[in-house]
Amino acid sequence: MASEDVGDTSSDFLAGNRSSGAGMQPSRRLEPNPSEGLMAGVEYGVIRESLIAQFRKGRVSKRDICDAHPELLRAARNIGRPSAESCPICQDGHMVHVTYAFGNGLPSGGRCVTDSSDIARLKVRIHGGQVACYVIEVCPGCAWNHLIRLVWA
Numbered sequence: 001m002a003s004e005d006v007g008d009t010s011s012d013f014l015a016g017n018r019s020s021g022a023g024m025q026p027s028r029r030l031e032p033n034p035s036e037g038l039m040a041g042v043e044y045g046v047i048r049e050s051l052i053a054q055f056r057k058g059r060v061s062k063r064d065i066c067d068a069h070p071e072l073l074r075a076a077r078n079i080g081r082p083s084a085e086s087c088p089i090c091q092d093g094h095m096v097h098v099t100y101a102f103g104n105g106l107p108s109g110g111r112c113v114t115d116s117s118d119i120a121r122l123k124v125r126i127h128g129g130q131v132a133c134y135v136i137e138v139c140p141g142c143a144w145n146h147l148i149r150l151v152w153a
C-alpha cells in the first residue's frame with residue numbers, strides 16, 4: 001500500500017540519522033487517539049535512552065550524536081515547538097520538537113508542519129491520504145537530534 005511507503009521518501013537528516021539504521025525498532029506502539037486527531041504511531045524512547053547512556057559511558061562522542069543537519073537546525077530555530085525536556089547532552093535546555101510529514105503527494109524530503117491544523121491542511125491537499133509525521137527532538141545549542149515519535153494522521 002503506497003500510502004505507508006514512507007521508507008523511500010528519505011530526507012538527508014532522517015536518512016542520515018544514526019538512529020535510523022539497523023536495530024531501529026520502535027520502543028512502544030501508540031494506541032490511536034481520535035480525540036487528539038492522532039492515529040496509531042510508535043515511540044523511539046528506548047533507542048534514545050540507550051544512545052544517551054552510551055554517550056555518558058563515553059562509547060560515543062558528542063560529535064557522533066550532535067550532528068543535526070543544517071536544514072533541521074534551521075527548522076528547529078524557526079518553527080520548532082519548545083519541549084519541556086532539557087537537552088540530555090549539553091544540559092543547556094531549550095530543546096524543541098520539529099515534525100516532518102511524509103505522504104503521497106508531499107515533497108520527497110517531507111514537509112515541515114507545526115501543528116495539527118497544518119496536518120489537516122496537508123491532508124486536504126492530498127485528498128485525505130495518510131500522512132506519516134516524524135517528530136524529531138533537536139537541541140539548537142549543541143545539534144543533538146533524535147527521532148522520538150512516528151505518528152500516522
Ligand SMILES: [Zn+2]
Nearest residue numbers: 087090139142
Ligand atoms: Zn544540547
